[in-house]
Amino acid sequence: MSEGRLLVIVEDDAAFARTLRRSFERRGYAVLSAASHEELTALLQEGHRPGYAVVDLKLGGTSGLACVKALRATDAAMSIVVLTGFASIGTTVEAIKLGASYYLAKPSSTDDIEAAFERHEGDPTAPVDGRQSSIKTVEWEHIHQALVETDFNISEAARRLGMHRRTLARKLEKRRLR
Structure with a gap:
């Protein structure tokens, strides 16, 4: 395999991973594809050294942030883009701290991802007067931060949030973690 433009996709949704794969191959x-942290680790142990990575933030019941950390440890110059269907400020900060180059909310096109690979510096001209966060958004970010801190353990996150586990599960069901 050509190591120059080698990309690893870490995504547990097989259909989405297949679509991304075809698009990038074109x-x-x-x-290369991995559906979990364990599969990614196996690929890296086989000696594959991708220059690019697309990592889903939520892999089954675990966090993709561990994959970001493993990829960054493999190659400090790798362009790593984290994709998520439930973006929050907390996970964005953690992903960047762990070595992600960029963080995109789903749905994102292949063009968006490829453009993110090329972004190596921040944009000092980015507008800072964005729209105000709604209470629902702030609540969701607080819930999501608790989930990240507990490695997506719903019972422990509910305890930390001071709510019943079923209440948290219902909230998560309304706003799918995909």
């Missing part, structure tokens, strides 16, 4: 990337 753009000239050699693509």
